[in-house]
Amino acid sequence: MSFSLLRQSLTRPISSSSRGSFGLLRFLSVKASAITFANTGIPKDVVKLVSYELNGPGPDEILVKTLASPINPADINQLEGVYPSMPAFTTELTPEQPSAIGGNEGLFEIVEVGSNIKNFKAGDWAIPRLPNFGTWRSHALVTPGDLTPINRDGITHTQAATISVNPCTAHQMLTQFVDLKKGDWFIQNGGNSGVGRAAIQLGRIWGLNSISVVRSRDNLDELIAELKDLGATQVITEEQLNSKAFKPTIKEWTQGKPIKLGFNCVGGKSATGVARQLGHGGKLVTYGGMSKQPVILPTSLFIFKDVSAHGYWLSAWTKKDPEGKGKAVEEMLNHIRSGQFKDVPVSPNVWSNASSDEAKLEVFKQALDNATKGFAGKKQVLEFTD
Numbered sequence: 001m002s003f004s005l006l007r008q009s010l011t012r013p014i015s016s017s018s019r020g021s022f023g024l025l026r027f028l029s030v031k032a033s034a035i036t037f038a039n040t041g042i043p044k045d046v047v048k049l050v051s052y053e054l055n056g057p058g059p060d061e062i063l064v065k066t067l068a069s070p071i072n073p074a075d076i077n078q079l080e081g082v083y084p085s086m087p088a089f090t091t092e093l094t095p096e097q098p099s100a101i102g103g104n105e106g107l108f109e110i111v112e113v114g115s116n117i118k119n120f121k122a123g124d125w126a127i128p129r130l131p132n133f134g135t136w137r138s139h140a141l142v143t144p145g146d147l148t149p150i151n152r153d154g155i156t157h158t159q160a161a162t163i164s165v166n167p168c169t170a171h172q173m174l175t176q177f178v179d180l181k182k183g184d185w186f187i188q189n190g191g192n193s194g195v196g197r198a199a200i201q202l203g204r205i206w207g208l209n210s211i212s213v214v215r216s217r218d219n220l221d222e223l224i225a226e227l228k229d230l231g232a233t234q235v236i237t238e239e240q241l242n243s244k245a246f247k248p249t250i251k252e253w254t255q256g257k258p259i260k261l262g263f264n265c266v267g268g269k270s271a272t273g274v275a276r277q278l279g280h281g282g283k284l285v286t287y288g289g290m291s292k293q294p295v296i297l298p299t300s301l302f303i304f305k306d307v308s309a310h311g312y313w314l315s316a317w318t319k320k321d322p323e324g325k326g327k328a329v330e331e332m333l334n335h336i337r338s339g340q341f342k343d344v345p346v347s348p349n350v351w352s353n354a355s356s357d358e359a360k361l362e363v364f365k366q367a368l369d370n371a372t373k374g375f376a377g378k379k380q381v382l383e384f385t386d
């Protein structure tokens with residue numbers, strides 16, 4: 001959303017003349033609240049809850065209310081100040097210091113549309129069309145260009161709110177780097193992440209074989225069973241990935257077929273291990289760095305195996321091709337509708353619009369705290385209620 005729109009959205013007073021100019025459409029005054037940050041640093045220390053009145057919609061605007069919004073690693077990286085793309089910092093909500101609204105992914109319901117809006121109506125669902133929307137807020141005034149419509153049939157709030165980042169990343173990485181055919185193999189670390197689970201399931205739907213690497217834990221057998229249930233061909237631990245003794249087992253599974261594609265969202269030793277499993281000409285695609293360790297690749301992989309290293313960033317693709325992204329979202333939602341695709345396990349955090357600012361901030365901080373812990377197992381999702 002542009003700076004000017006945000007300015008217009010937040011500061012226009014309700015006047016009796018503007019009320020009258022929208023015919024039967026309602027010009028509403030809504031008590032809204034948002035999670036903002038003016039500085040970057042330790043996430044829980046930099047977030048603030050701001051309440052404000054939102055007046056609208058104007059003739060070309062849409063008033064939306066947020067239904068659900070996850071806390072993804074990239075959202076946390078933005079709070080930490082270690083992400084290359086940031087939402088707009090303005091003084092509209094915080095006159096004392098420019099601040100931005102956090103959150104990049106979420107689901108909105110249209111509350112009211114302006115008199116010139118033809119392609120949305122009250123009750124429709126939509127998601128942000130572009131990154132940096134600022135989804136951690138109860139309401140927003142937007143224009144149609146800010147939204148991608150979502151067909152709400154057969155879809156839950158959480159499913160729609162978490163479809164556009166991780167499932168689309170898996171979709172793109174599986175289709176944009178290597179022309180994988182049925183029976184081909186790919187390998188990935190972070191196998192239990194949102195992206196990893198989506199890649200496993202798309203692999204199953206498209207007839208691909210996958211090896212998913214996870215960190216060892218007390219309930220490892222349970223996790224392996226869960227990922228195999230989603231369609232993982234094999235699930236191994238980081239220790240197995242990096243053990244020379246385990247290599248023949250992988251060869252046996254693949255029956256000597258080269259592993260063509262590797263996904264890395266961890267870095268460090270794990271990335272090296274994934275790259276080592278690739279066959280001649282294999283591609284390693286790095287899309288995250290959860291261990292905060294650099295990717296180090298053995299020279300021999302480049303010289304003797306012609307392995308190549310790549311990066312993927314969904315935000316760049318979304319900005320370049322918002323329509324293509326919209327199609328991928330609809331394709332993934334159809335997989336959910338047909339019962340072929342399970343959404344990520346979530347931990348719901350209820351943000352009641354009726355509760356006090358302190359209570360809302362407390363809910364958010366607890367969710368943030370859970371989202372920053374390793375071995376969390378569940379995606380933290382804010383569920384907004386009236």
Ligand SMILES: NC(=O)c1ccc[n+]([C@@H]2O[C@H](COP(=O)([O-])OP(=O)(O)OC[C@H]3O[C@@H](n4cnc5c(N)ncnc54)[C@H](OP(=O)(O)O)[C@@H]3O)[C@@H](O)[C@H]2O)c1
Nearest residue numbers: 073190193194195215265287288290291312313314374375
């Ligand atoms: N480039 C892009 O366009 C793009 C798009 C989407 C996501 N991403 C990135 O993809 C990654 C996964 O995102 P997500 O939303 O799918 O994640 P998620 O569902 O929140 O899961 C986090 C994953 O990271 C693992 N993890 C956490 N800390 C770790 C550590 N210190 N060492 C190794 N693994 C660790 C977790 O494993 P445990 O269960 O063992 O903790 C889990 O598999 C993130 O880095 C995110 O920024 C990138």
